[in-house]
Amino acid sequence: MSDRNNVFLYYTPTDEVEVKLEKLKELGREHGLTLVDDASKANIIASIGGDGAFLQAIRKTGFREDCLYVGINDGRLGFYTDFNLDDLDGIKAGLQSDMVEVLRYPILDVTVDGNENFHCINECSIRSNIIKTFAIDVYIDNIYFETFRGDGMVVSTPTGSTAYNKSLRGAIVDPRLASMQLTEIASLNNNEYRTLGSPLLLNKDRELVLKIVQDGNDHPIIGADNEALSIRHSHEVKIKVSDKMIKTIKLKDNSFVHKVKRSFL
Template structure:
């Protein structure tokens, strides 16, 4: 088995990395290889795992991820910083077991014909930082509404607990192969109307957001942000669909999604 380590640069994450590397050197059946790994172990939090996901985005079909969290409990990290020995034992007994989650494909089209394609693990957002954003929302190429407000967030099922939840979106079971559209401070009055609620789309749906004016618009894909610059080229529209790719986690001790939701947002029941 070939293993890579992707870590956050905190003192605790670096300590755990050193401990894990020393332990892996003792295992003849495990080789450290950060170019062609079978398993990527992240040390940090959800942000670290998202960074690792994008670093190895072109090899998702052959990689499984394992997360060690060195801070607060994360949605993508199953192991604690004091469980290095247990994790190495699981690697020794690995049989290829995994659990997979759907991803979001984003395609941004510009007026010069350029098309930029990206994949999101959590979400993509389209928002305006200087004025009310206006965009036409198309579902399967049919106009649905004209949105006015701060912006829109499009999330995966696992990403539904992140930015999407903060804007009033629903939390989706990750076994649902789909994605969700949520509104950021939509403008609703006697003149302008939007649906005003989150929308969940299925696996065969194409969502397109078309902009009459992209000035002041910021497009994001997970942690990466793109500030529109109309002097070079103008953003015409952004389309979303369920990606053909998935993210796979090594299922040694993969925590149940709803247990994560309960622990993160509810805690103990009195």
């Protein structure tokens, strides 16, 4: 990491975390790392906390392709946080050896009504904002696919497949597959509305368009990862796998298979 020595720490300050960070900062200085207060000047952006903190670190720093993102957990295991703030020896070993590798994670490009653009690394969700179902016309590569009625839909990345998507009985997808998955939230299937009724995995070159049917509940909530966006009166949401990828550091002995087994089995 000699050519990547400017580090920005993203975390929520508490007395306990600040004490632990002093030891982490000292370790960093010993290995030639420089702490910076401006994320735009960093080559490494390290989040302190769980997966939620990691997602926010990426979002708040603009989904940068020119830096490495590192997740350091504070006792809460996650899919993005390979290092432990209480295990400085483990962090030190990662800095000194070939125990770490760089992974590239696909992200989603989302456009709302042709002018609101943002990225997601876990998922984009569209949900009803009142206790009432709403309808969505689904198009894949400009081909009408189905009309959905229910509580909403979730479009997830492979890394996001183990989050909200899994709670909806979506498939867990290997992060090496650049793809996106469409999963329904409480769909209605009757004589008027008929949907696929199962998760749909789409290749990275597909374009998904969700058109909200304007029938009285046309103000759904749009979520980007773990954040609700202040977008209202939306009519059309266009989603595709981005050409951009997020680079992150992980331990070689903590693979995707290890994480799935540890978390769910």
